[in-house]
Amino acid sequence: MTDSMELNRRSWDERAPLHAESVDYEVEQFIAHPQHLSAVVRFDVPRLGDIRGLRTVxxxxxxxxxxxxxxxLGAEVCGLDYSSQSLAQARRLAERCGAKIDFVESDVYAADQVLTPGSFDMVYTGIGALCWLPSIEPWARTVAALLKPGGRLFLREGHPMLLAVNEDYQDRLVIEYPYFERQAPLVWGSDQTYVETATPLFHTVTHEWNHGLGEVITALLGHGLQITALVEHDSIPWEALPGQMSKNAQGEWALDKERWRLPLSYTLQAMKRG
Known part of the structure; x- marks a missing residue:
């Protein structure tokens, strides 16, 4: 694990209990309502299709x-993360909901060393994940290693064009940060996480990287996956550009003016060739 990833891991360990206590993650709704789904998964249900019985990581x-x-939704799913405190919260949630889910602690690049390679029908990656990885190529290698022939990747992520925009401007879109992957990370410092909480963070510095859409696709193609679907969306689950967005009927945030100017997220699917 690189120094940057270890720096980020400490931040996620600290954030995990704050996120579990936040209304934004809807933990109590999951416990009270057995059919409740996260907004992120609910958004992509039409694209996920029937996943009953699919072995999923x-x-x-x-x-x-x-x-x-x-x-x-019926998948036989396990979760993987490198934050022990995040997994502690995940296990507690699954137990309180009576769900049988295995959770494995590992750096995502080493997932095929702790899970059986070639054993999964689907690899799922939710929004807000790839920006924490220094390089997209070893991620694509891991995805390919985990999938069975004919298995699919399902990825929803923030659009790299959005991630290149400086959110400090509230009257225009200003591209100020890298679109393409760079070795040097973007270094951020804040004592607040992205949910509402009165508790300040002790680990205030994090490192992030952008990965261009072409870089993601090229990496997947290079590891034997075939792109089967790509949809760019004009909405995203959080207020990514404060002062310029409103929440829509789906619970997603979209630009108030001229939504056609900027893609905010995308859903990509790919299949491992036989």
Whole structure:
């Protein structure tokens, strides 16, 4: 694990209990309502289709709300994350909901060393995950290694064009950050996480990387996957550009003006060739 990833892991360990306590992650709704799904998974139900019985691994699962949602749709799912505290919250949520889900602690790049290679019908990666990885190529290698021939990757992610925009401007779109992957990370510092909480963070510095859409596709193609679907969306689950967005009927955030200017997220599917 690189120094940057270890730095980020400590931040996620600290954030995990704060996220589990936050209304944003809807933990109590999951417990009270057995059919409840995360907004992220619910958005992509039409594209996921029937996943009943599919052996699925959710990479970078965090506190497991999307993982649990996949299980509620009928998948035989396990979650993988490198944050022990995130997994502690994920296991607690699954137990309180009576769901049988295995959670495995590992760096995503080493997932095929702790899970059986070639044994999964689906690899799922939810939104807000890839920006924490220094390089997209070893991620694509891991995805290919985990999938059975004919298995599919299902990825929803923030669009790299959005991630290149400086959110500090509230009256225009200003591209200021890298679109393409760079070795040097973007270094951020804040004592707040992205959910509402009164508790400040001790680990305030995080490192992130952008990965261009072409870089993601090329990496997957290079490891034997065939792109089967790609949809770019004009919405995203959080207020990515404060002051310029409103929440829509689906619970997603979209630009108030001229939504056609900027893709905000995308859903990509790919199949491992036989």
């Amino acid at each position: 959710h990479l970078q699962c965090h506190i497991g709300t999307d993982t649990l949602s996949l299980a509620r």
